[in-house]
Amino acid sequence: MNEAATPLRRLFRVLVTVGPGALWLFLFVLLPTLLVLLASFLTRGPYGELVLPLGLHNYARLLNPLYLEIFANSLLLGLLTTLLSLLLGYPLAFYIARHPRRDLLLFLLLLPFLTNFLIRVYAWLVLLQREGLLNAFLGAFGLGPFPFYPSFLAVLLATLYTFLPFFVLPLYAAVERLDWQLLEAAYDLGARPVGAFFHAVLPQTYPGLFAGSALVFIPAMGTFVVADLLGAGRVVLIGNLIQQQFGVTRDWAFGAALSVFLMAFVFLALYLYARVQGERGLEDLV
Helix, strand or coil: CHHHHHHHHHHHHHHHHCHHHHHHHHHHHHHHHHHHHHHCCCEECCCCCEECCCCCHHHHHHHCHHHHHHHHHHHHHHHHHHHHHHHHHHHHHHHHHHCCCHHHHHHHHHHHHHCCHHHHHHHHHHHHCCCCHHHHHHHCCCCCCCCCCCCHHHHHHHHHHHHHHHHHHHHHHHHHCCCHHHHHHHHHCCCCHHHHHHHHHHHHHHHHHHHHHHHHHHHHHHCCHHHHHHHCCCCCCHHHHHHHHHHCCCCHHHHHHHHHHHHHHHHHHHHHHHHHHHHHHHHHHC
């Protein structure tokens, strides 16, 4: 009797421990994703409703040069934000990790998150508009005014400011675990500072570097609030296009196709990240 009850007890424990989380993921992640996928194959009705027939016509519309340009702008924003985060965040992570008051610096890095996201974006509008603080400062030297707002540059700066901490934090965690003896060994073997950095330090930061890049690139590509406020209609990203389909034109079928396309691109980026991490893990084992 006890032997027969043992599998039932195990099943009960699994349902109690894993069941609520699995149910949550099914109801609020998997099921909505499947509904969006289904909607992407449907057709927009005369009043914006989803109707038959099923087909690939929504995905065929993605080949429109206008939509390809919007996707290219989104990709460019994601790449530039990631690159600038690398240039600014890499030395910043080392500076914080080696500073005696690192706790204070980490608090200052996270301090903007204590304020509302929209307030932080509006602050950039105050800084960059024609009568803003930046043009006022440059005007004191006889320069400007420059059309910082609305522009792609304004969107890029605000996006960089928003996601830079997401790059620094995982990189900081990797820097904290550095084995500095490898750097000393490289110097003992005659390596110069640049060569020692690339051979002894940089490879140890790859996990944080790749994680930070993914955390910046993926949300930067899909952002739409920053482009709405600082682009003022002149900068349209794929996130803005999706928002317009669901909120303005009520073309939910095409909006769903855009969403699926963006999710597929994100999953591809995550897959490449996992492949690179996996190959590096095998190299370390060897």
